[in-house]
Amino acid sequence: MELGAADVLEVAGxxxxxxxxxxxxxxxxxSLDELVAVGDQIVCEHRRSFGPPKVAMVELDELNAYLAGHQSARSIRRLREAMGLVRVGSDSPPETRLRLLIVRAGLPLFVPNCELLDDEGNALVAPDLSCEEYRTCVEYDGDHHFTPEQHGKDHDRDFITASLGWRQVLVNREDMRFxxxxxxxxxxxxxVQAGWPDPKNIAGTSLLGLLGTRKDVA
Structure with a gap:
């Protein structure tokens, strides 16, 4: 394997x-979706007006420039496809998977970690995914959301989101099955409640007991 200067660095010697x-x-x-999840983690950064900043491992433009210099590499076609789906702001692989599901289902555009503002322009919360057009957001609640401390923070988040006039959908691991x-x-x-016309009647899809009873359905 031939490695250039931009391919190697030292960590603790x-x-x-x-x-x-x-x-x-x-x-x-x-796989393609696994690459998108890794790419999302590499470029993820937050420069919000609240909370600590998060610095990307590699910024999106820099990563794209590096890959552009390796067009003869194996699987470069799959990488180019993956980079077309990578977005800055996704904090975890489940969030990436959820975003890809929404895109492929044909739902309106959702943006990762977009700040929601009050009437004075103050940023109060930044949901995992937000659709500005229909003022609807989605939060993926992983296992860490079930600690007492995080549960209290999530209650505050939900209250603030509703007070700003946004509709919120909570999604968990069980929702991602099947x-x-x-x-x-x-x-x-x-x-649909927010006014989306739903031309393919996605909201009318039968859940066959997936909500409430959580039956195992193939």
Whole structure:
């Protein structure tokens, strides 16, 4: 394997491949959606007006420039497709998967971690995914949301979101089963309440007991 200066760095005195090079090498091993999830984590950054900032491992433009210089690499076509789906702001692989489900279902555009503002222009919350057109947002509640401390913070988040006039959909791991049917339908039904015309009647999809009873349905 030939490695250039931009491919290697030292960590605690040990030579390792850079984040960019590692991402390039992973293209031979991972599926498209897995690559998108990794790409999202690499470029994720937050420069919000509240909370601590988060710095990207590699900024999106820099990662794209690096990959553009390796057009003869194996699986570069899959990488280009993945980079077309990578977005700045997704904090976790489940959030990435949820965003991809929403895109592929044909729902309106949702943006990761967009700040919601009050009437004075103050940013109060930043949901995982937000659709400005229909003032609808989605939060993915992973396992860490079930600690008492986080539960209290989430109650505050939900109250603030509602007070700003936004509709909120809460999605969890169970909603993501069976191809994410419950998650997509939940979001679609909330969008319809907000005025989305739903031309394909996604909100009318039968959940076959997926809500409430959580029966195992193939």
């Amino acid at each position: 040990v030579p390792v491949t850079t984040v960019q090079r590692t991402f390039l090498d992973l293209a031979q091993l991972l 191809g994410g049917r419950a998650a997509v339908t939940k979001v679609a039904r909330m969008l």
